[in-house]
Amino acid sequence: MKLLIRQGRLVDPVGGIGGIMDVLVEDGKVAVIGSNINEPDARVIDARGLTVCAGLVDMHVHLREPGFEYKETIETGAAAAAHGGFTSIACMPNTRPATDSPEQIAFVKQRAAEACGVHVWPIGAVTRGQQGQELTDFEALKGAGAVALSDDGVPVQNANLMRDGLILAHRQNLTILSHCEDADMVKNYAVNEGRISRQLRLAGRPAIAEELMVARDAMLAEETGGAVHICHISTAKSVALVRRYKRKGVQITCETCPQYFSLTEDEILAQGALARVNPPLRTKADVEAIIEGLKDGTIDAIATDHAPHSAEEKARPLTDAPSGMVGLETALAVALTYLYHTGEMALSDILRRMTINPACILRLPTKGRLAIGSDGDVVIFDPDEAWTVEPNRFASKGRNTPFGGKTLRGKVKYTIVGGEIVYREGE
Numbered sequence: 317m318k319l320l321i322r323q324g325r326l327v328d329p330v331g332g333i334g335g336i337m338d339v340l341v342e343d344g345k346v347a348v349i350g351s352n353i354n355e356p357d358a359r360v361i362d363a364r365g366l367t368v369c370a371g372l373v374d375m376h377v378h379l380r381e382p383g384f385e386y387k388e389t390i391e392t393g394a395a396a397a398a399h400g401g402f403t404s405i406a407c408m409p410n411t412r413p414a415t416d417s418p419e420q421i422a423f424v425k426q427r428a429a430e431a432c433g434v435h436v437w438p439i440g441a442v443t444r445g446q447q448g449q450e451l452t453d454f455e456a457l458k459g460a461g462a463v464a465l466s467d468d469g470v471p472v473q474n475a476n477l478m479r480d481g482l483i484l485a486h487r488q489n490l491t492i493l494s495h496c497e498d499a500d501m502v503k504n505y506a507v508n509e510g511r512i513s514r515q516l517r518l519a520g521r522p523a524i525a526e527e528l529m530v531a532r533d534a535m536l537a538e539e540t541g542g543a544v545h546i547c548h549i550s551t552a553k554s555v556a557l558v559r560r561y562k563r564k565g566v567q568i569t570c571e572t573c574p575q576y577f578s579l580t581e582d583e584i585l586a587q588g589a590l591a592r593v594n595p596p597l598r599t600k601a602d603v604e605a606i607i608e609g610l611k612d613g614t615i616d617a618i619a620t621d622h623a624p625h626s627a628e629e630k631a632r633p634l635t636d637a638p639s640g641m642v643g644l645e646t647a648l649a650v651a652l653t654y655l656y657h658t659g660e661m662a663l664s665d666i667l668r669r670m671t672i673n674p675a676c677i678l679r680l681p682t683k684g685r686l687a688i689g690s691d692g693d694v695v696i697f698d699p700d701e702a703w704t705v706e707p708n709r710f711a712s713k714g715r716n717t718p719f720g721g722k723t724l725r726g727k728v729k730y731t732i733v734g735g736e737i738v739y740r741e742g743e
Contacts, residue, residue: 324363341692371403371693376619383412396712418460482542501525552605589637624714652726
């Protein structure tokens with residue numbers, strides 16, 4: 317199978333490849349990059365006027381299967397990923413049962429193989445059942461195919477257990493992805509503690525709950541030598557903490573999500589439960605700090621924290637509805653709209669945080685690059701095309717997005733995995 321992508325604008329943040337070029341993918345690998353490639357027996361995609369880059373990598377999604385298939389399945393989540401330009405996604409273990417054993421890792425891999433061609437990488441649980449009491453068998457999880465470890469959805473609240481986990485994960489060359497909130501301080505609170513929580517007369521989730529956990533895990537990573545990745549960072553002080561520990565040489569990375577550089581806590585007033593997410597949407601000053609952290613490289617990755625829920629669940633009152641929003645089908649466009657088209661970041665810098673950086677954190681050496689010999693995972697998109705978000709047209713089962721009805725810029729045209737087209741706009 318040969319696929320020839322003609323006359324697209326190539327962007328590879330690692331190799332510095334740019335300009336109008338052709339790309340030939342053969343037998344699942346990038347075979348040739350150059351001008352005027354002649355390959356008569358190849359399938360041809362005309363990419364004139366479009367951007368071509370490595371397939372996007374999302375290191376933080378919730379696919380809900382097994383146990384919550386009414387919210388999402390591996391099949392529908394993978395389809396949503398393809399629609400959004402993602403060719404690799406890493407799924408969190410907060411399912412029922414949790415992904416805390418080799419058998420559950422095998423289940424995820426089998427269901428992914430039956431779905432569309434997007435790569436689904438399992439993340440194993442840090443603790444059994446995600447109960448925060450006993451560590452799982454990290455060696456067995458890695459042997460079964462886990463690419464990282466996390467109890468995301470909840471933190472590893474016990475500091476001594478987290479310390480032991482970092483030591484053992486380091487021996488297995490695995491990174492722990494940490495949910496950055498102190499559970500004792502946030503309870504089931506729905507909104508950021510501050511102006512909006514006071515206006516609504518609700519208890520809030522304080523910024524310090526996030527910052528304490530970031531500081532704790534940074535210090536534990538420094539002491540143990542283990543690698544920690546801070547999930548969905550959202551406050552200015554959290555960014556400053558990560559920046560400080562990075563400068564000290566600690567093995568700490570972090571991600572943010574599109575909602576944290578595009579929306580503020582005010583969205584709760586307009587959208588209610590659709591804008592409820594953990595950590596909560598923060599202040600304008602926090603949004604500005606998140607953008608600065610992305611610009612200076614403190615924040616390594618843009619992840620979606622794709623968290624589908626049913627319409628019935630999100631229709632509940634704000635204080636009763638579950639937290640989370642879907643993001644696979646809007647993430648690229650939100651990043652382009654709020655970072656690229658505002659002049660905050662260059663396109664290559666945005667794509668670095670959505671391709672090679674998350675691939676490196678997850679230790680996926682053949683992903684996130686558009687280079688000769690790399691996997692033939694490619695996304696082709698129009699960075700300028702405007703479109704209106706229509707949640708009822710999502711491939712995901714989840715419709716819970718605060719971006720519904722909003723106009724974004726940046727439209728995926730093709731998603732290609734191993735040289736095979738898994739998504740084409742309009743089909």
